[in-house]
Amino acid sequence: MATKSKANTNGEPKGQSVDTIRDILFGEQMADYETRFAELEKQLVDKFEELKKDLTNHAEQLTSAIQREREDSEDRNPSRARLADLFDSVADQLRSKSG
Numbered sequence: 001m002a003t004k005s006k007a008n009t010n011g012e013p014k015g016q017s018v019d020t021i022r023d024i025l026f027g028e029q030m031a032d033y034e035t036r037f038a039e040l041e042k043q044l045v046d047k048f049e050e051l052k053k054d055l056t057n058h059a060e061q062l063t064s065a066i067q068r069e070r071e072d073s074e075d076r077n078p079s080r081a082r083l084a085d086l087f088d089s090v091a092d093q094l095r096s097k098s099g
Contacts, residue, residue: 023030078086
């Protein structure tokens with residue numbers, strides 16, 4: 001009984017001969033696809049970096065706006081400690097006038 005060989009007549013393993021045929025038939029197309037995919041990947045990476053920068057800028061602007069609003073709010077509305085001091089001074093003035 002003869003055993004089957006895992007090599008073709010050129011001495012190449014069968015898997016390599018299929019790869020060689022595929023490269024001959026589709027090699028140019030595959031190279032084009034690889035080039036296109038590389039370009040798309042670069043465009044996506046560039047767009048991602050641009051979006052990341054935009055997001056960082058917007059986050060910084062939002063943080064600044066919130067900080068300004070908080071400072072403005074503190075200027076418009078006195079703190080509780082300041083209000084307590086004002087009430088104490090008014091109460092002291094009322095006591096001094098009453099008594």
